[in-house]
Amino acid sequence: MSSNKRLFFRRLAYTLAVIAVYQLGQHVYLPMVNITAAQRALSGVPFFRLIAMTTGGQMGVPMLLSLGMRPYMTAMILVQAVQTVAADSYGQLSFKQQGYIARGITLALAVVQVVEMLVVMRQAFIPIWLPGTRIDLAVPIAFVLLLAGGMFTTWLADENTQHGIGGTVVLILPSLIASMPLLLQNGLGVSFPLTLVHLWWTAGISAAFFLIMAYLNQAELRIPLQRTLTDITYAPSYMPIRLLPAGAMPFMFSAAFFAFPAFFTATTGARAGWQKVLVTWTSFNTWQGITTYAVIVIGLGYAFGMMNLQPVQEAKGMRKAGDYILNVHPGDETEAFLMHQFWVMSFYGNTVLLLIGVLPLVIGLWIPGAANFSQFLGMIYILISIVDMINQQAGALWNKDRYDLFA
């Protein structure tokens, strides 16, 4: 077996091992908590469950690895944002310093999440007394354990990037796949009957959707670039603007954004007038809520897209490197040109996102249960983007030294 295939299998084995360890950790309960009470408290917050499904955590149950990948993934996005906003200073740091910053943000986010959980579960703790005193150590210990679990997950994800296949998101896969049927059935609190007819419909829609999205995920606009300081024969130059630059990110985070107000009102309990309005506007079952959701999805789509393209930086960079687009002045005119292309592509891209996320909700106003498709399809899309990435990586690895002049 060529060394490359060996490497591939070794990496695959490593990834499987990492997933196994992670899944194992998902069954280690926190020792100082009354499980049933905690579960009751946590499941009262549907927001947690939704988050957990998309980030490989298990916030409905008090376990060591409850935090899942959420701190890491959010931190990744924040770091990207930092990179965008403060590109020059960030670029001047050494790799080590950049690593520390990313870790620091992850830690901070993990702390926030742990506190969230502890607040909700506060009634369910079994006190652990410091010997000889009346100091209850249950909560501090729980805090440390949960935090450690979160950072452990982060470390696992990094290790997988280095030695395995699929980077960091592979850890999400098992819980994603496992939770999909559940999501379809009951995701947004509306039940979707699983009769045979329904299942056939689901299969058909899913298959069609899968094929279409797998194709659309790769779609990009290629703007031909002219390069003045290079002179290449075999590779034309172009700048890609993806149709769906954010990938499935809006779906991973829109639910969080959306459900936060509901969570907020749920915990505070009071039912004042303005809170009722808030609930209306953040419910999946009202047209007001659907509109809000649509706005959030579009907003996230644009935000992620901008972070990916960064037209200002791009135009500046092009000018400095001597590259240009035919018939467009470098500098401001190029920036305007890129922005225009971006708006156009984003328009189409966001339309696609709306079709996935909002159309089912709209249909759900008439056909009960159809609303669940919104989350369901979103999950499929997330799955597609993850599998696509893994596939590309694996392909690259498999093919690394397979060159054949006569193929």
Place this chain on the structure above:
Amino acid sequence: MALHDDYAAMTDADLQAQTKQFQQQLSAGTALADILVPAYATVAEADQRVLGMRPYDTQILGAVVMADRNVAEMKTGEGKTLMATLPMYLHGLTGPGNFLITANAYLANRDAAQMGRVYRWLGLTVQAGASASGQTGDDDGRDKQAIYSADIVYTTNGALGFDYLIDNLASTPADQYIPPFQFALLDEVDAVLLDMASMPLIISGAPRVQSNLYTLADDAIRLLTEDVDYELSDDTKQVWFTDHGIDFLAQYFAVPTLLDKPRRALYRHLVMALKVNFTLVRDRDYVVADNQVYLLDLSNGRKLTGMKLEAGLHQAIEAKEHVPLTPQTRAMASITFQNLFRMFPQLAGMTGTAMTDAAELQETYGLQVVPIPTHKPSIRVDRPDQLFPTVRAKVAATLPIVRAAHARQQPVLIETGSVSMSVLYSRVLLNEGLPHNLLNARSAAKEAQIVAEAGRLGAITVATSMAGRGTDIHLDPAVPGLGGLLVIGTERMSSARVDNQLRGRAGRQGYPGATQFFTSLEDRIMIEHAPKWVDKFRLHYTAQEAAQASGDTLPQPLVKSKFRRVVAKAQKVTQNGQRSSRFQTLQFDEVFRLQRQYIYSLRDRVMVMAAEPLNALFQKVLGRAITDFLADHSAESVGVLGDFIINHIDRHFRLNELIVNRTLMTRQKELRPYLAALAQKQWEKQADQLPEDQFLAFQRLVFLRALDNAWIEQVDTLQQLKTVVGDRARGQRDPTFEYQKEARRAFRTMSGDFALRAMTQLLLSELHVDPASGSVDVTFP
């Protein structure tokens, strides 16, 4: 060392017989590590007897460290040359393929001659690999056959690299000389593996069509005004046109716009002219000598012979300097030092400065750095840096120190940041009436002489960072009494390691010495990487200074605490940048390496391939060429098809046949076998003209030639693809991954190109057999 007495007692003949014994043991299967101790003892004793120098304990320690996969960090002057004899002998026992790489040809030749005596005495063969004049190429008078069949070769990295590349351009095995790589010992390993790592060795050739727009563009650029027609970036490394500038030039050339398709070439040349006029500075980035433009190696200030900037930039510089334009060439073969040395199964190195970059050496090459204590403890004094606001103040501050040292007859070595600074400083010293030597890229030929004099009483030497590495500076006997060599650095270089190299020049072997660095806010690294408040301070200060110009008072160094770390920080930023660019080069080069490996091994196989397998390959080649044509031009006219046939298959084909067979055009499926049959017929016709073995040779030649031509384009493409992909590193796209994808795509395009070339050359070459001698003349299409 314990065996010292035993070995000292052996007779000459006995000692020499040891070699044979070791070689027998090795061929019987003993591991190299097992015979290390007796082998080292042998060489140590031989050193004593042949050269009269016995290695110190510290040197033996270093030698053990260097036996494999380690870097011995040993201060300059500790006797690295002698120490190297031990591991070289050990590995030399295994036969050819062992190299000791030094920085320049002079050292390689000198050491081969000196240390060579020991090896020869012990029965191994030694050769010097680099030519005396430092030239490489076919006409440099070296006998490559003799050189590379020796057990131990002393050579330079450039010579080895180029010879490797040239080996792989050979058309027959007889022209290949390099043995399989066994062991390489790198002197100044940090310079070779780190500073020079990202620079590829390129064999240029295959000139492109010459453009005549360079001078035209250069003239136009000179008409522009800064900030109106073009702008410079803050770090002065980039420059670009403003809209006004582009419009102005469009007017100048009387065209509606410069940015459309027809004007692409013109615009390209203008951008290049802009870049070379305002970001590349003479005597800093390049020198002009003998009516030619030479690039400078920024880390050591030396001229880079044989290296040119790509894509026409070099020609743009030539136009700027009004020097005759040289042909624009392509990269025909390329390899980076990183990849060259990673091909050695065993690698070791020695240098005076490696600890600062130990992590990188470990990660990239798997080399561990081991510091070797000095034989005598170092009593060098490193005085703290002094920072000045302007270059002028800095230079003025160094003068009293130089004067005082000179008055005491203490030798001084002054390092400057660039060729032009060294010249400037030299003029200042002339003004002061201080006699001195000047060493920079322009006076490189006299390097040995200048360095030899640098340690004399009362010597003053002004040099660029060239002075950091190379021949040792020997001190006159009276000099230690005066405090040893005084090294003054007038600029911090791009990494602390390079600075430490310079410091190492003073105080070797336990002798006294002193070093001090003087820096200013106007130094290059400060301009490029200092924080914004420093820039503001500098601008504010120079305005003030001009207002109170006083010639007599001695400038004061800046001592406020905020200044203390500023220079070190700027250096760190530069270092980090270099590290990440090296890292990225490594990643990219991995892709390059795999393709290169495939092509080179294919070449090797084809060179000796028998008729049958070669014919099978050619079948595939023809198939590919036809498939590609049909894929691109499926339903086109008789004209296009006929064109293809005449230009690639059969020159004497009659178009009539196609018109008669008109129906063929509509039935795609039949077109392919039709073309294949035509090609086959032509192939047989060619084969009939020559006897079998000669046709085989012809086929091999055709294959290699087409492959080489296609590979040249591919090398060029891959090389330039690196810059292209860097731009795509936005939005979660891994640049390495993108590079691999693009490189793969380019490979596919190249293989199509290759197939077409090969087919054309196979079928259309004219073969003339000379009846008398039986030799064949081939005229390629």
